[in-house]
Amino acid sequence: MAATNSCYSFVTMYSYSTFLLLSVLAVFSGSNCFVQHVDPCPCKDPTHCNFITKTPEKELFVFQASDQYWTDYDWSYITTVATFTPYNPEVMCTAHSKGARLVMAEDYPGNQLSNATYRSAWVKQKVELATKQHMDGINIDFESVLSLKNSHLLIALVNETAQAFRTANPHTQITFDVPYGPGCTWSRCYDYKQLAAICDFLVIMDYDMVGGSPYAVSNDGLKLVRLGIESFQADGIPNNKLVTAVPWYGYDFTCTHLLQDNICSFIGQQDGVKIKNGVQMYGKGVQRQYKIITQLLKNSTTGRIFNETLGSPFFNYVDPTTGGIRQLWYDDPESLMIRYSYAKSSQLRGVSMWNADFLDYTGDPDGRALTKAMWDAINSFFL
Template sequence: MRKKIFILFILACIIFIIDSKVDNATIDTYFVSSTVPTTLTDTIVYGFWPDWPYLESYQPDWNTLTHVSYSKWILNSDGTLTNPENMSNYYAVRDQAHQHGVKITLCIKSNDPYVMDSVIANHQTDFINNISNSLQMYGADGVNLDLETPTDINSITGTSNVPLFENLMANLHKTLKAANSSYHISLDVPWEIKYVASFKNANLNKYIDSVFLMSYDYCNRNTTAPNSPYDSPIRYDAIDSVCETSKYFNKNQIILGLPFYGYDYSTDSNQPGAKIINERAVSIRDAVNNSQIYGRIWDSDSNTPWYYYKSGDTWHQVWYDDDESLRLKYQYAKSENLGGVGFWALGYELNYSNVWNVCQADFPT
């Protein structure tokens, strides 16, 4: 009898030890999966959809896109969000995206420094909860933060915005991933990231899936210059921006953002570097079509096209991208194993299919 009791006791101890190891393994696995940042395994093709293109008159290349971010929800100083004016258009775009297996994210916009200061100083929880609720309410697959003007010093607290912004992103990541681990979190950063202290923080890469590098608007608006230069021997360009951004984010998190638009500058001459008198944006399709009239010029210092013309007594220079210049940047993104490429903005190409054809050749989905 004693021998049987002893054997039963030994068996019970063994079972207890095994159960404990299984439980601990489960806990350890959960801890790791909830703290290790998401890594990108697939190349992303990310397009921003402004709230004005309508599906009745426009269709992007759904077979090339992987993500569409609908712009824009406006961030207010109390952490609330103002919806786009025409939500029916959002729903139509969302449904089309999902039918094609494309994820849709909500683009949250602010270019007001005080709004940013107020939110990260006093309304972080409100902001995060409003994002979480909106994702669920509008059936979205993630969020894009287009917060373009955070200052170095918070005007409300008088302290650095760097730890405040990091805290916001950490709590946003925790909240959204707990609600749905597949939610995609992306942050927009300017090509001159070196001047934005809040974004120059390597800790942020733990709290985002992608960083959208806005590799456009390089022109200083004083003299004519390329909108999105690449591999330039004389000016800061897309390669420089990627190198700087990769100091703080993993390369496979970086989406190289490219323009589907250019600028028509009124100038004092037809020579590059002329003084800018006025400017207006021009869609990539219109620029390509007009270049066939006025004569496309290839700028070897920026690897982008441009042309000039005269209207009355005023010279105009148009600097833009086309399929050739975009392809160079696509191939660069691929060679550097970046997270992918993206565009501001869908609709500006106006069904100019060449931009999609070259993208599909380099980033087949």
């Protein structure tokens, strides 16, 4: 979208006196622009501190949750890194050197959604921080329950954020993370069409689709993934406003009963059932990162079993502490390629993952080969 104000000159490596002079000139010229201080460029190549201006046709939107492994990412197709970690200028320099954006990933407190003063201060702080750190935008990860009657408050937040960021940098990127389906999925009753209109695109969290069944199931059943995306499309949200984020993790369930065809039931498991609003809610199991899953698979009692209906693999193994049977559902290159290919055939804007740090970047050659295969699977979306 076009910026609401195209003036975005900043002080970078100027002297403080020059900064004051430019500020005075801005005031007396009657301009409504503001001159903002930016830290000196930390990159060896100063051009790598420039904002990324190119908008790619396809997106590989990478969620970064650790500051340990980013040097080992496969940067071949990465267009954006959304970081949940404290700012690291080296990540910014590397991303920009690859032509990729680095954006801040930020939550907003749900109890402050109706507080306009707090909202404006929050937006101002994020814009100043992004500008100072040569970052290219913001990914809003709003994780609070929201009723339909308050959905307009979220729109006000996102709209104010987008306007402020685009005033500071016309090439900024504004994205918003949404549940795997529209409506009131996860009790988040958003105005998805308005969010899509304001933002560059929505990142669909196509995972955590468990919790309503007393049986172990896939984290991202293929039918639910497709139904969610088709529902967004049916609501009038353009394909180029949708990016699907897949899980690079799975869920590990304790089986109280192992039924026919390896159906793992945890009925009767005391910590597996919670009562919420008078409804039984079944536990999701233990979350496992892909690098842990591949190790557990080595000691499985079944080997990898692929479920055609859900489009995901699973395996059973013996709990070393209790001696009981556990069942772990996950995704691997084969199952993810199905999802990437579906995103391509649906002409979505891009693909993503939660998160890029769940792979084995430090292990033995076998572990690193598995990690390479996970990155290589993404090729099916781009090629």
